[in-house]
Amino acid sequence: MNPIVFHDYEGFLAKFKENPKTTDECWTPKDVYEAVLKYVGEIYPLEGKQILRPFYPGGDYEHAEYPSDGVVVDNPPFSMFTKICRFYMEHNIPFFLFGPALTIFSCCKHGATAVVIGRHIKFTNGADVPCNFASNLFGNILAATAPRLDKLIEACPSQDVKVGLPKYIYPDNLLSVSDLQIITRGDVTFQVERDFCVLIRRFAYMPKGKTLFGDHFLLSSAKAKVKAKAKVKAENRIPVPLSPAELDIISKLDSKDIKR
Template identity: 45%
Template sequence: MKNQSKSNYSDFVDKFKNKKTTDDCYTPKLVYKEILGWVKEEYNIDTTKVVRPFYPGGDYRHYSYGNNAIVVDNPPFSILSEIVNFYLDRKIPFFLFAPALTLFSPASNQFEQFCHIGTNVAITYENGAKIATSFLTNLDESVVRTAPTLRKLIAKANVEKAKRKLPRYKYPVNVVRASDLGKLSEHGVDYVNTDFKM
């Protein structure tokens, strides 16, 4: 009975915790830097005008865009159509992340007034979610295009981010790790130790 009440309490408390969704996919700094660099070169924008209205607790509708603001950001995917229409109606320049599989999904009667850039590049976001990502923008004159250079930049940054996160440890020669035993087996080495200490 005691375990059941503990479980009920945990279930009750869990209801109030923030759930991670695709709307919680915060962009790694290294990846964002490469994307912003590409946008700057491709569209000749002034990066001092770039704004990022999508952050925890933020409200893009009431964000102060100021003069000549350009949105380069990763919006909540669940309301992407609403966001695109908001920016188009107000003529706010944007370059937005979008899930690759639903690139053409933003329901807009203004479909031809913005560009769908298919990169389908996997980005590992800060919450660990790995999502194939493409982009939507009204900075481009085309309606549909690819961006191989952008894809390569993002893929490289993603690999660099992964490398940076993995710590490297050096162990004394007398320390045996579980992975060492696996390597010895893989290479056909018979190893036995009857005096092993933890």
């Protein structure tokens, strides 16, 4: 029996008993793996395919036996992630892999697609890890969001996700205590005269029953611009302009959009 062919989760975990001290332990919760497999089946025909999991303790993904009807769906060591993606792309082996969140674009330079979700994944060892995915099942797509996969993972009992409250983006004309705290921590001086602000506790277009927490003030347009600049300076944000060469590249990309 081919050891990388996935038959059942319990059978897969049994491989760990042979290498109890390995550093390549797999902590992927069963329900999360099954959610990912479900998603893959929705975007790629898995009927008649063999699901492959080469990344188990003692496994050697580079010398494993890959059947022609196999699809790799697995959680590889992130320290080798780019190398692994390159290997599967060069050998034309279909794959859908868990990957690191912020450096997921490393797979793109080898022709794979970065598949992005919006959450951390809680693994069975207690680690809460920001993850995304990489795949060669999306053709010429460089990167894509996967809200469907995000929802499937969110629904997994192992994730025990608390319902997130909506986040509101307020206009620069709103002055809050937290704004002043940010500006103060950045060692930036900012002040508002009473004549240029008015007390406010809620916006007319806020959801019914929703109010601002504590007193806030509406600022004049001029003061709002000063406050916004003070926050940018306090947060040590440095604007990076585009060079003429980069602007030329963008112009050529824009021309492709116009032709479509």
